Amino acid sequence: MADLHDQRILIIDFGGQTTQLIARRVRECGVYCEIHPWDISDDVVNAFKPSGVILSGGPESVIAEGSPTIPGAVLSLDVPLLGICYGMQAMVHQLGGEVRAQSSHSEFGYALVDILNQPLLFAGLQDKVQNNKPQLDVWMSHGDRVEALPEGYTLVGISDNAPCAIIANEAQNRYGIQFHPEVTHTVQGARILQRFVLDVCGCEGLWTPGNIIDDAIKRVQESVGDEEVILGLSGGVDSSVVAALLHKAIGTQLTCVFVDNGLLRLNEGDQVMKTFADNMGVKVIRVDAEDRFLKALSGESDPEAKRKIIGNLFVDVFEEEAAKLSNAKWLAQGTIYPDVIESAASTSGSAHLIKSHHNVGGLPSEMRLKLVEPLRELFKDEVRTIGVDLGLPPEMVQRHPFPGPGLGVRILGEINKEYADILREADAIFIDALYAHNLYHKVSQAFTVFLPVKSVGVTGDGRRYDYVVALRAVETIDFMTARAAQLPWDFLDEVSRKICNSIPRISRVTYDISSKPPATIEWE
Numbered sequence: 001m002a003d004l005h006d007q008r009i010l011i012i013d014f015g016g017q018t019t020q021l022i023a024r025r026v027r028e029c030g031v032y033c034e035i036h037p038w039d040i041s042d043d044v045v046n047a048f049k050p051s052g053v054i055l056s057g058g059p060e061s062v063i064a065e066g067s068p069t070i071p072g073a074v075l076s077l078d079v080p081l082l083g084i085c086y087g088m089q090a091m092v093h094q095l096g097g098e099v100r101a102q103s104s105h106s107e108f109g110y111a112l113v114d115i116l117n118q119p120l121l122f123a124g125l126q127d128k129v130q131n132n133k134p135q136l137d138v139w140m141s142h143g144d145r146v147e148a149l150p151e152g153y154t155l156v157g158i159s160d161n162a163p164c165a166i167i168a169n170e171a172q173n174r175y176g177i178q179f180h181p182e183v184t185h186t187v188q189g190a191r192i193l194q195r196f197v198l199d200v201c202g203c204e205g206l207w208t209p210g211n212i213i214d215d216a217i218k219r220v221q222e223s224v225g226d227e228e229v230i231l232g233l234s235g236g237v238d239s240s241v242v243a244a245l246l247h248k249a250i251g252t253q254l255t256c257v258f259v260d261n262g263l264l265r266l267n268e269g270d271q272v273m274k275t276f277a278d279n280m281g282v283k284v285i286r287v288d289a290e291d292r293f294l295k296a297l298s299g300e301s302d303p304e305a306k307r308k309i310i311g312n313l314f315v316d317v318f319e320e321e322a323a324k325l326s327n328a329k330w331l332a333q334g335t336i337y338p339d340v341i342e343s344a345a346s347t348s349g350s351a352h353l354i355k356s357h358h359n360v361g362g363l364p365s366e367m368r369l370k371l372v373e374p375l376r377e378l379f380k381d382e383v384r385t386i387g388v389d390l391g392l393p394p395e396m397v398q399r400h401p402f403p404g405p406g407l408g409v410r411i412l413g414e415i416n417k418e419y420a421d422i423l424r425e426a427d428a429i430f431i432d433a434l435y436a437h438n439l440y441h442k443v444s445q446a447f448t449v450f451l452p453v454k455s456v457g458v459t460g461d462g463r464r465y466d467y468v469v470a471l472r473a474v475e476t477i478d479f480m481t482a483r484a485a486q487l488p489w490d491f492l493d494e495v496s497r498k499i500c501n502s503i504p505r506i507s508r509v510t511y512d513i514s515s516k517p518p519a520t521i522e523w524e
C-alpha cells in the first residue's frame with residue numbers, strides 16, 4: 001500500500017473560526033491534511049511537501065499593519081493553491097492586486113454568487129441558473145473586499161457585495177474564493193473542496209478508515225516492538241478506541257487500567273468490563289477506588305478544588321497500578337488531532353485560538369514511560385468511524401461526551417455516596433428516555449444535575465420534602481457555545497413523572513433552559 005500520508009494538503013491557519021472544518025472536509029474526501037499556523041517557517045512548508053495548499057479565513061484585515069501573511073515558501077511552491085476569505089485577500093494583497101476596507105459593504109450570511117465562467121474548480125457546479133448563467137448559494141463572512149486582481153488572474157464569480165467573489169489563475173492552478181466552502185450553508189461547498197483536492201491537486205483518496213487502521217497498527221507495532229503498554233481506560237470514546245486499536249496491534253502486550261472513582265454513570269464500570277474484558281478479550285485491571293475518591297472529596301464544595309482532587313487522585317491510583325506492571329515501557333494516550341493543533345497554536349503564540357475542553361486526568365510526565373498516541377492525527381468523527389470498524393459497539397462510540405471529573409461536577413457542592421446514587425438513577429431514567437424517544441442523537445449532550453436543596457412536594461396524602469434535580473440537554477457544534485435543546489413538553493413531562501415516582505428522595509425536576517454563554521454546559 002502507498003503511504004497514505006504521501007498525498008497531503010497543507011492548511012495555513014489565519015485564525016479563522018472554521019479552519020478545523022476545512023480540514024475535516026478535506027479528510028472526508030479521503031485526503032490527509034494538517035493545519036499549521038500562518039507563521040510557520042519556510043523549512044516546515046518545504047519539508048511538508050504538500051500536494052496542494054489551502055489558506056483559511058481569519059478575523060483580521062490584510063491591509064492593517066502587521067496582519068498575518070502567507071509564508072513566502074507557500075507562494076514559491078509549484079502546487080495548487082486555494083485561498084478562502086482572508087486567505088484569498090492575502091493572496092491578492094501579496095501578489096499585487098488590491099483589497100479595500102468596505103465596512104459598509106460587509107456580507108455576513110447567505111449570498112448568491114453568479115458564475116461567469118467555469119474553470120476546473122467550478123465546472124458543472126450550480127445551485128440555480130439565471131440567464132443561462134450558473135449561480136451558487138454560499139455563506140459569506142467578510143468586511144474587506146477584493147477590488148483589483150493580481151496579474152494573471154481572471155474573475156470567475158461575483159456577488160452583490162463582492163465584485164470579486166471567485167478568482168482564478170488557471171495556468172498556475174491558483175484560486176481565491178470569498179465565501180466559505182467548508183460550512184454546510186454553502187450548498188456546493190463540500191464538492192468544491194473535493195474538486196480541489198482530488199481533481200486540481202490530483203490526490204487519490206487514500207485516507208479511508210481501513211487504511212487509517214492498517215497504518216496505525218503498523219506504526220504501533222514498529223515503535224512498540226515486543227514491549228508492554230499501559231492505558232488508562234475511562235470508557236470514553238477516545239480511550240476506548242485506543243484500547244481497541246492497540247489490542248488489535250499488540251494483543252496481550254496491552255494492559256488497561258480502569259479506575260472506578262464512584263462518580264461514573266449507572267452500571268458504567270460493569271459495561272466497560274463487559275465490552276473490553278469479556279467480549280473483546282482485552283486485559284483490563286479494574287480498580288475499585290470509590291471509597292478513596294469520596295473520602296478525599298468529603299467536605300469540599302468548591303468546583304475547581306473538586307476537579308483538582310479528582311484529577312490528582314486519578315493520577316495517584318493510576319501510578320500505583322502502573323508500578324505493579326514493572327515491564328510496561330509505554331503509556332498509551334487518547335490524544336486526538338484538535339488537542340495537537342491547540343497545543344501547537346498555544347506554544348507558537350498564534351492569536352485567536354478556539355479553546356477546547358479542559359481535560360482532567362492528564363497523566364504525569366515523570367512516569368518515564370514512552371508515549372504512544374495512535375489517534376494523534378485524527379478528528380473526533382474519524383475516531384468514531386474507526387472505533388466502529390474496530391468492533392466497538394456503536395452506542396459506546398456515539399455516546400455524548402462525559403467530563404473527566406464525571407458526576408463530581410454534576411453534584412453541586414459537597415459530594416457523598418447518597419447524592420451520587422440518587423443522581424445516577426435519575427440520569428439513567430433521563431438518558432434511557434432520550435434513547436427510547438429517538439432523541440439522544442438529536443442533542444449534543446444531555447445529563448442530569450443534582451441540586452442539594454430541599455423542596456416541598458406532595459404525593460398521595462403525604463408531604464415530601466426532598467432534593468431537586470435539573471435536566472440539561474444542549475445543542476452545539478463545538479461546545480464553546482450552546483443552546484438548550486427544545487425537547488418536547490410531553491417528553492419532559494414523562495421523564496419528570498418517572499423520576500419523581502421512582503426515586504423517593506427527589507421531590508422536583510426542573511429543565512435548564514440557559515444558553516452558553518452566559519451559562520456553561522455543566523453546572524460547575
Ligand code: XMP
Nearest residue numbers: 357358359360401403404405479520521522
Ligand atoms: P462547559 O461546562 O465548560 O463544558 O460549558 C464544555 C464541555 O466540556 C466538558 N467539561 C469537561 N470535560 N473535564 C473534562 O474532561 C472537565 O473538567 C470538564 N468540564 C466541562 C463538558 O461536559 C462539555 O462537554
